[in-house]
Amino acid sequence: MLAVEYHANDDVRIVELPVPEIGVGELLVRLRACGLCASDVMEWYMKPRAPVYPGHEPVGVIAAVGEGVQGFMVGQPVFVHHHVPCMVCHFCQRGSFSQCATFRSTRLYPGGLAEFIRVPAANVQLDVLPLPGDVTFEAATLIEPLACCVRGINRAAIQPGDSVLVLGAGSNGLMLAQLAQQRGAISVIIVDPIPYRRQRALEVGIDYVLDPQEQSLLEQVFAVNSGRRPDIVIVTPSSIGAMKQGVELAGPGGTVLLFAPSPPSEVLVITPHHLFFQEITLRTSYSAGPYETRLALDLLRDGRIRAEQVITHRFALQDAAQAFQLVAKPGDALKAVIVVA
Ligand SMILES: [Zn+2]
Ligand SMILES: [Zn+2]
Structure with a gap:
């Protein structure tokens, strides 16, 4: 499968990776769209971690369901949150979800900008949201950034x-x-x-x-x-x-x-x-938790926030390097989204 591999804002590569294997409680999601965020081009954050597999606003279709997963089926359109909190630790009790140790350890593999994404069991249980038929994949890429705005x-x-x-x-x-x-x-x-x-x-x-x-x-x-x-x-x-x-x-x-x-x-x-x-x-305000993603989806579905007013550019996965260039030097653009046919 193809995946985006980030080295620097001007060195974004498309690489071939094996389709991830999934384990008990996990999902494999086939990417349909993923927004790019200003944080994806913050070189002080990204470059020391390079090479990294970026993308934290993915939506797609369930391609495989791991053993023991309840309530999801192959073919279902979903939003997948990149990290999830435990909901019971000291920080979660106080609503500081991004400070939870579980939140920081529950990542998608390889990242949101890959043809297939492995979703860990904790994410499956807490923050994989089925997409209603009236919310397009493109619009649904706003769930994550809108959740951050709600927070x-x-x-x-x-x-x-x-x-x-x-x-x-x-x-x-x-x-x-x-x-x-x-x-x-x-x-x-x-x-x-x-x-x-x-x-x-x-x-x-x-x-x-x-x-x-x-x-x-x-x-x-x-x-x-x-x-x-x-x-x-x-x-x-x-x-x-x-x-x-x-x-x-x-x-x-x-x-x-x-x-x-x-x-x-x-x-x-x-x-x-x-x-x-x-x-x-x-x-x-840092990131968002599972309450905010649900509210964000409701706001998009109700038309309180309209994706067509926010998303201005679309790129194929193969053209991710161009998309990163656009986001790195914002001008006549708002949100750029990678769309997979
Ligand atoms: Zn972001
Ligand atoms: Zn916690």
């Missing part, structure tokens, strides 16, 4: 009447902004320097779309937000500059949510005096 929105703790500012109008920024509107934010502002992305944000109905390169961003925010800073700021880029900007923009009593990681050596300088007297909360 991010939960952690941002938006209250009805809040103003929310999202830095970055990539695919996650757009979904986060729409979720914020659906959670009762009175106004949602999205900020991006790329005209194409601002246009897409306007098309999905985000209240205010701002260009950070045009005069002072804060003045622009004041102009559309009754002279106030936003209550919630969601930072989707992984740059320290964006995080710093997010902290500076947040209003009194507000929350700043960091939605993407910076490299381990980078430092964000904050002023505790400012955070204290403005009572500003700094939070992060």
Whole structure:
């Protein structure tokens, strides 16, 4: 079978691997589609692990069912989550699923970008979701990233009447902004320097779309937000500059949510005096658990988030190198998806 093997953003290879064998409780899934994520092209994360088999947003059809598996059958269309928590450890009890030791050890083999994927028994039991007939494979690739956005929105703790500012109008920024509107934010502002992305944000109905390169961003925010800073700021880029900007923009009593990681050596300088007297909360959101994937599927099925507004590029598995190039240098693109006929 064919699989994508990552060495660097400009060195993505298609290799031949044996179809994985499956054991008790496991599934073999034939890939139909898998989205690419900005984290797939974070070289500081990926290159030290290379060669790696990337892809963590796969959906497909069950090709084989391991001994003892209940409730699944060959031919069934499914979403498979890349990691699952144990649901009973200290961290799971507190809802910190990505901190669970089981979560970190339950990976798909070889990865989401391979013609066949072995799904471990723990994943089969907890987070393989049958796809309803009205959700296409392409749309279903958004279950994983949308689940991460659902978790991010939960952690941002938006209250009805809040103003929310999202830095970055990539695919996650757009979904986060729409979720914020659906959670009762009175106004949602999205900020991006790329005209194409601002246009897409306007098309999905985000209240205010701002260009950070045009005069002072804060003045622009004041102009559309009754002279106030936003209550919630969601930072989707992984740059320290964006995080710093997010902290500076947040209003009194507000929350700043960091939605993407910076490299381990980078430092964000904050002023505790400012955070204290403005009572500003700094939070992060890492990955998603089995509750969020289920809600994400419901949101896609109900049309609350529409895949055609988010997915802009499709590539064959053989053209994965091109897809990685596109995601590594975002311009006139939102979400890129690998589609297998
Ligand atoms: Zn991702
Ligand atoms: Zn756990």
